[in-house]
Amino acid sequence: MTVIFYNHEKKQWFHQDKNRSYMFGYQHRLRFANDAPSFSLPVKERNGKIGPFVGIMISESSIPALLKRKKQYVELIAHSLQKAGSVSIVLPFSAIAERSVQGYVFVNELERWMPVTAPLPDVVYNRVKSRADEKTKSFQQTIALLDHLRIPFFNRSFLTKWELYEALQNNERLRPHLPATIKVQRVDDIRMMLQIYGSVYIKPNEGAKGKGIFRLTSSPSQTYVMYEHINGQKTLASLGELAPLFASGRYVAQQAIDADTWKGSRYDLRVLVHYRRGTYAISGIGARLAQAQQLTTHILNGGKLLPYSKVKNRIDESLLRDIMDECGKEISKHFGFIGEFSADIGRSKDGQLYVYELNAKPMIFDEPDIQRSGTKQLIALFEELTGFASS
Template identity: 45%
Template sequence: MITIGFRRDTGEWVCKERKGLYRFGNGQLAFAASLPDLTFAVRTKGRRVGPLVGILVSESSIPALLSRKKRWLETVIRSIHADGGIAIVSAATSIGEKTVSGYVFVPSLERFVEALTPLPDVVYNRIKSWKEEQTEPFQTAVARLAAHNIPLVNRSFFRKSDVYDALRTDRRLWPYLLPTALVDKVDDVRAWLDQYGCIYVKQDNGSRGSGLFRLTALPGAAVVCESPRSQKRLESLDELAPLVQSCRYIVQAAADADTWNGCRYDLRVLAHWQHDRYTITGIGVRLARTQSVTTHVFHGGTVLPYTEVKERIDEQELEQLIALSGKRLSERFGFVGEFSADIGVSRERQLYIYEINAKPMVFDEPEIEMHRLRRLNQLFAELAHLAP
């Protein structure tokens, strides 16, 4: 480890080492006889220091970050610093041709300060909406990073239909995929319900159970329609026509889900890239309320210790499923680096992929989050060629 400093007046990063220049991100440290007041302890490997990790956030997130309300993000940043790296947080508009203008957390001051750094070794994308990723500033930032071969972790949000199409390209994944398709009119939904009797309808860009409902056919044309917050009987599916046409929806056949004490459960699997493959970082379990549509805690689901269902899960098979899925996702979306998967378990112990999510939310299990921080640091170091 060596100590480097940042000169606020000139925007220069310096060190006192006379043995030669150190690479810092896509730039170099300058020599200084003395260090300025803002200093950081960083690890070295060869003639490199860091890694310098860029964290890309929405412009609207910056005020919350500076007022210390982005606690999870701050935890990630502190972990990067504790491991000998430096994080520079910025919006897409602040990524220039050769530099990044943003904010670094100074442990000695316990606050963020404005800073300028060279382009980083790796960038962690935490932009909060799919729509923002379609904007010109974001696309320009991505192009600038690509021009310098800078890895981008979590390149983009996933559409459910795109995930399904990506996974379908691998025959080995077919047994784990529930029949899924895009729909744009209520007659498409009717055809699926006639075929399967019970189906889920989901917004293609939805998350945390938003825009989700379950349809169960009744004798005649009537249907039971259940959402996370309500349940009602529809005399005809035509009542759903305005909703289905309002945005992109997919339909998915319902699985014969396994239960724990009479309630459905599924697995929340967190995965990261490590040593040329995707491996499991942690496994959580979410338990639905009786007859509930979703297991999401946001909609009333509860956290169940994994030990309660561990014996029902073939973990070797699950590891293989995650490795194959991650490989196909990176082929489709560009390098992913981190994702979470909602995995169903049938009564016959068959595993099913319900959804795969980019930019995983915070897990309720502290041990999973601790392991996540370690894996992120390993990932950043590996991508920056600083891993031991």
């Protein structure tokens, strides 16, 4: 370990090893100086290169919460990187210029985020919070700059459910593990799905965490349809009642799988996956159990944590690993490099595994051991992409 310093008044990073020369960030030589430091950071050095220097890119609107220390996931990554001898800077995408960035570094001794000017990072990790932000001209210009400079950048964007399905269903190995899915544009689309499958989930194409999801199930006589949502259910005499909703084009319909149950309630898996040396490896597996409503297992919408050990013996983990590796490679091929993702995986009563959803921006897992493993793999990925990984 060596030490680097920052002078707040001069807005400059420097070192005090008189006989050494260091590179810090993208093509930036760290200056030697005897200036009074505002703070210092212990860092790892490899062949004269300090870091890696990791940029964690967030939305401008997330900065106030960051400074109030309410961005738990971002702070966890920053602490973990610092502990590993790396340096991270959290910055809005609008603060990335051609030669420098403006952002925040967490300083343990001061127990707060400090504003800094810094060179361009060695790698940039996208944690921008909304699809709307990713569609802005400023965001797109930032991505174009990173691409031009060949600075590694991931994950490029949120993924919609329909985009994912279109990408994955072209893969012969994955096709058997995908519930049939269509993009809904009119009532007849749903009527056709119900005739074939009897029950379908309706999901917002750009939704997450189970928000806005509902299920439609035909009666045995097909004279009415049961409409189930998170807060209850009702009977529809006609699908026409939902015509205005479907006409919006904002939904997909997904075949409802006859899901395996544990003590009478359906469950599914939450799988965390990271890229490592050419493959996508599972960093952890959690399980979630549906509760009073059997619609969703997401904890924020009524689901419950289920120890994976309770259902582990029902899961073909070798097959699951193969599916996750194939998913990672396929989505990277279609959407640019994906360094990490999480997956919602279901098991049918006959033992088949199904990919319900993939999420390019996983949040903190409720299981501490999974989160620790995921953070470790994420740091290893930063090091691999920037040449700091041990050979």
